[in-house]
Amino acid sequence: MKDVYLFSGFLGSGKTSMLVDVLRQLKEEGYKPAVIMNELGEIPFDSQAVDDEVPLKEILDSCICCTGGEKTEAQIQTLLYEADFDVLIIETTGAAHPVEALDAVYSPLFAELLNIKGIVTVADSKRWLEREQLTPQARSLFLEQIRHAHLILANKSDLLTEAEKANVVFELQGLNPNAFILQTTNGRVPLKLLKNLQATALKKEIEPAQIGRHLHLSSRVIGFHKGFTQEEFEEWVRGLPPTVYRIKGYVPIEGMQYPMLFQYAYGLVQWMPEYMNMPPKIVMIGEDVQSISVIGEKKE
Numbered sequence: 160m161k162d163v164y165l166f167s168g169f170l171g172s173g174k175t176s177m178l179v180d181v182l183r184q185l186k187e188e189g190y191k192p193a194v195i196m197n198e199l200g201e202i203p204f205d206s207q208a209v210d211d212e213v214p215l216k217e218i219l220d221s222c223i224c225c226t227g228g229e230k231t232e233a234q235i236q237t238l239l240y241e242a243d244f245d246v247l248i249i250e251t252t253g254a255a256h257p258v259e260a261l262d263a264v265y266s267p268l269f270a271e272l273l274n275i276k277g278i279v280t281v282a283d284s285k286r287w288l289e290r291e292q293l294t295p296q297a298r299s300l301f302l303e304q305i306r307h308a309h310l311i312l313a314n315k316s317d318l319l320t321e322a323e324k325a326n327v328v329f330e331l332q333g334l335n336p337n338a339f340i341l342q343t344t345n346g347r348v349p350l351k352l353l354k355n356l357q358a359t360a361l362k363k364e365i366e367p368a369q370i371g372r373h374l375h376l377s378s379r380v381i382g383f384h385k386g387f388t389q390e391e392f393e394e395w396v397r398g399l400p401p402t403v404y405r406i407k408g409y410v411p412i413e414g415m416q417y418p419m420l421f422q423y424a425y426g427l428v429q430w431m432p433e434y435m436n437m438p439p440k441i442v443m444i445g446e447d448v449q450s451i452s453v454i455g456e457k458k459e
């Protein structure tokens with residue numbers, strides 16, 4: 160049987176960071192992992208974090224829980240047919256309801272081959288403390304992702320005081336008394352903890368809540384034809400409504416040879432120099448992102 164983990168968590172909470180670290184640990188211990196990634200947005204941005212030797216299937220611009228299980232089922236079948244792996248990690252979009260995503264993984268086609276270990280949810284600890292600021296729909300999804308987890312990572316703990324950290328763990332445990340909670344930075348979770356999860360995610364527990372469907376998240380790809388200074392770009396980002404949850408992509412910066420890698424998640428921006436000439440495009444994910452005006456946007 161191949162072990163299957165479902166990685167869940169709100170937009171920008173740290174799922175890909177966790178994935179990269181877990182893949183490293185799996186490989187160090189001699190496992191052969193495979194990955195299915197589901198991204199909101201047409202650009203396979205996160206998959207660049209997975210190196211070439213790991214079998215990878217992507218589901219772009221849709222969401223496991225909203226398209227039903229067919230695409231995931233097909234991707235798992237293809238992997239089982241063509242790839243040699245012993246652990247499968249499915250990273251859902253931050254907009255997915257974990258139980259509905261898990262439901263998509265159960266299929267009579269491969270029930271005998273997969274051992275579903277459980278749902279690991281990454282929670283942005285700072286967002287947790289300020290969850291009242293989310294719209295009610297986004298908040299319900301955020302809470303559902305935590306409520307249904309078998310293991311919770313209280314991530315980004317580097318941004319909190321000791322008292323805040325303790326408070327987050329206490330409150331998360333109140334919402335989900337059955338899950339193990341670990342304080343983390345950059346989604347670092349010891350492999351042993353994952354391996355200890357044991358098929359607690361039984362089929363009979365599943366009660367799809369359909370909450371993800373009431374949250375009208377959309378993604379928008381924005382291309383740029385001119386460069387910015389980092390300050391002016393950040394100023395534009397700071398002026399965005401709080402319902403823009405996530406931005407990632409490549410931004411042309413004056414004086415830089417290639418567009419820089421840019422990430423935005425819950426108030427924090429991150430820039431990294433890029434050594435390849437990546438297309439100057441970002442993906443913006445949130446509620447009603449189509450109506451937002453963008454400086455320097457190239458109409459396609």
Ligand SMILES: Nc1nc2c(ncn2[C@@H]2O[C@H](COP(=O)(O)OP(=O)(O)OP(=O)(O)O)[C@@H](O)[C@H]2O)c(=O)[nH]1
Nearest residue numbers: 170171172173174175176253315344345422424429
């Ligand atoms: N300060 C801090 N930043 C973090 C931590 N974990 C992740 N980040 C940053 O948060 C941003 C989002 O991290 P990802 O791992 O891409 O999050 P994600 O959940 O995969 O994002 P989506 O797939 O877009 O929903 C990146 O800029 C990370 O570098 C952490 O523990 N502390």
